[in-house]
Amino acid sequence: MSSQKLVELAKRRGYFLQASGAYGGVSGFYTFGPQGAALKGNVEDAWRDRFAVKEGNQEIDAPTIMPEPVFEASGHLDTFDDMLVECAECGATHRADHLIEDNTELEDAEAIPISEVEALIAEHDLACPACGAALAGESVEEFNLMFGTNIGPGDSAPGYLRPETAQGIFVEFPQLKEYARNQLPFGVTQIGKAYRNEISPRKSVIRTREFTQAELELFIDPEEDEPDLARVEDVEVTLYPVPQQQDDDGEPITTTIGAAVEDGTIASAWIGYYLGIAQRWYDRVGIDMDRFRFRQHLPGELAHYSVDCWDAESELDGDWVELTGFAYRSDYDLSKHGEYSDEDFTIFKQYDEPKTVERATVDPDMSYLGPEFGGAAGEIADALEALAERDRSAFEGDEVSVEIDGETYTIPVEKTGFAVEEVTEAGEHITPHVVEPSFGIDRVLYTILAHSYREDEVDGEERTYLELSPEVAPTFVGVFPLMDKEGLGELAEEVATDLREAGLSVAYDDSGAIGRRYRRQDEVGTPFCVTVDYEALEDGTVTVRERDSTEQVRVELDDLVETLTALRSGELSFGELA
Incomplete structure (x- = not known):
């Protein structure tokens, strides 16, 4: 089945069509018709049933526009980029990694450094798809994918359309933990729109500028919380780990979730748990399991927040397309928002029994710091406190130094009020780690349609039909x-x-x-x-x-x-x- 046949059927029968067609259409934006909207709603309901209701997780609905500081903290302002190359002849812009993937045998070119991408464009004599001009020698630049906007009139505050629904969950963690009674683990789900200003949207609803995500953020204590792996240990999966990808003759392997976690192929038991849950869910909604696999991210592909990540991938027209990312985000997100905001992004973990511990403290002599260092005195006091917590040996001499904004300040230890005391503690504040399954609903919808497309003959006439699951059929x-x-x-x-x-x-x-x-x-x-x-x-x-x-x-x-x-x-x- 060709993608052209499916796109034609989708438009003719009301599944999806390019948006704003009366005005020539807008690349990367699609309208879901009566059938498509109903199918999409049914898929979302099936996802909510499996990942929210049956897992006992909360669901929220956060705004799609958020202020700039959110994305400064999350790292999206600095790292959420794609590689852009512009044709000197016609001015058309293209994703450089896509050009390499489309014209060579290389896969996952987005993991390759920019300098190597430029060299590959020259080595393979790649040309502009729009006008045919050579692109060798053209610089490849980083292009931030977020849509910017202003919040409010006049001297307004900068904001962005969210590139993922996850940040809407993370920024509300201080209140969400209260709803969960400060008990780990707990999960929060969200289904909603996300926006990415893609350089080259393509393959209809596979790569668009507005799309729907269904995400689960599970907050865990990494030292204590473990999944009930017995629920999925016998689920058979096809895995494509990093070693197999890096081997010239490497092929995906078939195993079970339990075996893959036990032998370390899947490093995180939580990731393994959700791969098993997702495998069953994809089968339930109509994905062809003979054209499905989980692929581990190569080191160069890992997002700035991710320790390990696996993608659920489906075969479409000979290509493997990502449907879901399963990431272990560690404590990156909550730590960053705790650092950039005035809120507490930790949870108090109570000990089974109180513990007596040694605690290093400082009580700086502000009557000395103020006259000596002026306006920097307050920051020096905070830096001394942080230093005492992480390295008490720094106070063993007569003087101690701290660095603030590149400038070093030296203070007599006797003026810091440094002391080591025994204290009895009932618990400690920890920053939870995050496990995240992130589903692209539009891609799931397209895959369901592609995998259910059938042609046969009935009563001497050719017939086209979609073998959709009764649960999701519009x-x-x-x-x-x-x-x-x-x-x-x-x-x-x-x-x-x-x-x-x-x-x-x-x-x-x-x-x-x-x-x-x-x-x-x-x-x-x-x-x-x-x-x-x-x-x-x-x-x-x-x-x-x-x-x-x-x-x-x-x-x-x-x-x-x-x-x-x-x-x-x-x-x-x-x-x-x-």
Whole structure:
């Protein structure tokens, strides 16, 4: 199945289309039509059920615009960049790593340093895709992907559209920990829009400038908290670890989550746990497990906050596309926000029994520091306190030195009030570590459509259909009167109303031949169709047709709602019904 066929079907049947088409369209922005919005909502509900409800996690909904200091603390202002190369002839800009990946056998070029990227462009004589001019010798620059804006009128504050939903969770941690009663571990989820000013959006909804993320941030005590790995240890997975990627003949390996964690292929038990949970979820929503794997990030790919990361990848048109990132973010995010803000991003960890410990303290003589150092006295006092906590040996001599903004200050130890005291502590403040599964919902949606696309022949005619899971299919059942006369239309309308009131998504169609109506519903992936014919008026039964096999059975009208509800929940299979 070509991507062109899928994109054409998606537009024709209301799954997705390029936004603002009346004005020529805008690259990197897509509108989800009636079918696409419903499919997207069902996928989000399935994700929420698995990663929020069943895991016992909280869910929040944070703003999509946040002030500049948030992203200064998170590191996005300095490190959230892609490699940009501009054509000197036509002025078109391109992602340099994409040019290399598209025109050479190299993969994951974003992990390569800029100097090597420039050399590869020259070595392979890469040309501008827009005009054909040579790009050798053109500089590759870093381009920050965040959309900037201003918050408020006049002398307004700079802000940015969030490039990930995660920061909306991290900045609210001081309050979220209160909701969790200061007990670790606890998880917070969020489903929402994120924005990245991509240099070269491509592959329809695979790489866009506005997209939906579903993220879970799990806050843990790294010394004590462990996942219940027994729940997923037998889940079979295909892994592509770093050594296999770096080996010229390396291939992905098939193993179980339990074995991969035990032998160290997956270093973090928490990452392993979520790979197992996600494997089952992807299978549940309709991803083809024969075209699915987990790939470990190479060292050069790791984000600035990530200690280890694995991507869930799916094969599409011969390429492997990232669907989800599973990252161990350590304490980077909370530590940074604690450093840059005035809030406390720690949790108090109570000991089982009080402990007596030695604590180094300082009580600087401000009557000396003030006259001696003027306005720097307060910062010197803070620096002395921090130094005493991390290196008490620095106070063993007659003098101690601290550095502030590149300037060194030397203070007599006797003026610092340095002392080592025994204190009894009930606990300590720790900065939790973070484990993060981050899902790209738009990419999941596209993959579900691509992996469910089928072509066959029915009654001598070619048929296209989407083999969508009943749980995520945008329309669950089509209802048709055989003809719109002699009471069939009225009865079919009543059937459709009853099914809608039972919570089922229904498409009513009385236009054209019954075979054409079946084909329309097959093409949008509707799992079942109900036909109200003359027998319905005589014996109170209707025809229920299954999409994949096209088989039909008669069902009592009085049992129809219960039967279809059981089919949707999986309590009943169509084979059992037949």
